[in-house]
Amino acid sequence: MATIWEKFDKAIDTKALKEDVLAAQENKQEYRDVPKGHYEVKIEKLELVESKTSKPMVACWMKILSGEYKGQLIFYNQVIHVGFGIHKATEFLRSLDSGIEVTFDNYKQFYELLLNILEVIENKFEYEVDYGEDKKGYGTYVIKEVFEV
Known part of the structure; x- marks a missing residue:
């Protein structure tokens, strides 16, 4: 067991x-803070967790694979208790190009979806991510390119 x-x-x-x-x-x-920019990353963690404010949240750890910040992590966290948050999370998940249909029905289903996506992409895909910031100071994470390992 x-x-x-x-x-x-x-x-x-x-x-x-x-x-x-x-x-x-x-x-x-x-370790220094990772500045905004373009990075080649692999997904280390992708799961549904509880935020500090007790709300459901998608947590994704992206490990930088090359350059000055090699080995450091970029953290994507998206609270998904309202429609806009779920929309942002599903758009990010679709950009990972796992081949799995990304939909939200309920939190149990979404939890299992994240596990399935990680299983498909882990050690199989790497990504070029544009790590930035919007005008309100929130992090932005745009997958620019997907690489098969």
Whole structure:
């Protein structure tokens, strides 16, 4: 029987995590905020979580694959308790080009949809993302290109 910890071992690159711990111990690891720009990324995490304000939220971690910020993460978080938020999240999910029809029926279905999309794209696709900011200061995330690995 699988435990919750086996789920984490599968979802998280523990080898890289151990290397991060060693680098932090040696004070060699310097993380700076990732500036707005174009990055080649892979999706590390894609799930439905509960926000700090107890609302359903799509959480996506995009790991930068090259350049000065290689190894750092860009975080996409979209609260989906109103129609506009669901629209923004579904548009982002469609841009990942998983081949899965992206629709929202209910939260249980949407949770399973995110798991299915991650299963299809994980280690199979990489993306060029335009990471920006709108006039209200909210992050924008536009997938410009999809690459098969």
